[in-house]
Amino acid sequence: MQIQTHPLISPALGTERHLQSFHYGPSGAQKVYIQSSLHADELPGMLASWALRRKLAALEAANKLRGEVVIVPVPNPIGLNQHLLGQMIGRFETNTASNFNRNFHDLAALVTPRIEGRLTGDAAHNASTIRAAMRDALAEQTPRTELESQRLALQRLSCDADIVLDLHCDFEGAMHIYTNPDLWPEVEPLARYLDAKASLLALNSIGNPFDEIHSFCWSELRARYSDRYPIPHGSISVTIELRGQADVSYGHAEHDAQAIVEYLTCRGVIDGTPAHMPPLAHPATPLAGSEPLISPVSGVLVFRTPAGTWVEPGQEIADIVDPLLDRVVTIKNNTAGVLYARHKTRFATTGMEIARVAGATPFRTGSLLSP
Incomplete structure (x- = not known):
């Protein structure tokens, strides 16, 4: 396991924050990116990522990881430090009222000018070309504020991942997920392992939330180029809503972390036989x-x-x-x-x-x- 530190822009004299990413398994094969509590007051995901890290450490020690898994347990240190009269303000940045899970860079807009003339009839080549264009385009972006630097750091870590899982929760809620309808056949096993009570599908819900900027890019490029060039589903991205804000327990964290392990085993990222897949509680809507x-x-x-x-x-x-x-x-x-x-x-x-x-x-x- 490797730990990387990603400094954010200092917002004021004497103040500086950073992100930490934890990298398990070998790079060069499949890549999985998982973050928790982007809305900083949604803490079930933070505990689940802690439980997942312990499992990944054991799997890595047993040489069972066949791909790289990147975990960012605390992707929003800005929101963690926002308190007013004893209440955490973790959903919106207090300086701008901007939702922490909106306004990420539109990857399709960034990469389209870079891939014109470089696509071929080989889907694997095209996927590699698109991912390289994503990395290059994001490397050239210059953030102006601490919040922009936080968003950019997260995108740079996740843009080329095959699987992106963004762990959230609702105010009060049942387990549910959000994903791209193009991806539902590949996401359904995850919904089953999580025991999701609702699976909500949208191609573009507006606002550039974190999970959508990954999958929507590939859908947009397919719509633009599919009559000439094969474009694969380059990113299976899902927002997982881990029940409600008060549902922070070791039992829930263990269940949720193990569900992700089973899904990654299904996807071949983890070596082994996945557990029997439970029934889907309700069809996707x-x-x-x-x-x-x-x-x-x-x-x-x-x-x-x-x-x-x-x-x-x-x-x-x-x-x-x-x-x-x-x-x-x-x-x-x-x-x-x-x-x-x-x-x-x-x-x-x-x-x-x-x-x-x-x-x-x-x-x-x-x-x-x-x-």
């Missing part, structure tokens, strides 16, 4: 079919339905209780599917999104992610 449930009034939020539950249309999901008017407004869903996420705040403001249901029929357009 389009992210555009997810129904946000919005509170029409303000009051105390009381949930009636647990996260992870299958709900039929018209189910009573939550009540909004107004203690001044002695009024109770019940929130019901219109879509059949899994209630996969709930807000952790128990006071609703008017217009607040309180939960989401994974439906099978797409009906939303534009930006599909939460702010």
Whole structure:
């Protein structure tokens, strides 16, 4: 195992942060990149990556790694240091209000001018050419701020990986994942091992989140060149939502780390026989079919339905209780599917999104992610 240190731009006199990446196994074959807690207040992934590192160390010692696995347990030291009145502000950078998981470099836009005239009829050659163009293009970028340097450092580490796993969690939620619909056949085993209750598919949910900037690049290049040149699925990228923010336990971390090990064994990155693949809890659904449930009034939020539950249309999901008017407004869903996420705040403001249901029929357009 090798440890690399990646300094960030110093934001102020006397202050400097850095990233650390842990590299297991031999380079030159498959490459896997895994990071956790890019939203710094989403800590289940950080514990899972710790458990995974222990497993990878044992596998490396046993000479069972057939590819390189890069782990970045703390990809957002900026967010870890943002506290206001005892609360961590880990989702948005407080200086700019920018979401830490948005606005990464558009890899397709960066590499397209570099690969014109260099593609051939050989898919492996094209994949190698595209990855080299990614590395070169990102090497030439000059960040202006600490946040930009953090984003760029993460992209430089991950851009040429065959598999990219970004470990997050929701406020409160069941295990669920996000991935590119082009990749679903290759991602489904991971969903099974994780016991994901919802698998949400979107080609481009808008905003350049971390997982999408990898797979979307290859999809975009296929759309542009596939009539002339073969372009493979160059990056299997997935956002894994490890339940809710309070679901930090050794039991969960062990389960989640072992699920990733089994998946990497399936992919040939780890030598061995993977465990029996469990059934898929529910079929994958389009992210555009997810129904946000919005509170029409303000009051105390009381949930009636647990996260992870299958709900039929018209189910009573939550009540909004107004203690001044002695009024109770019940929130019901219109879509059949899994209630996969709930807000952790128990006071609703008017217009607040309180939960989401994974439906099978797409009906939303534009930006599909939460702010």
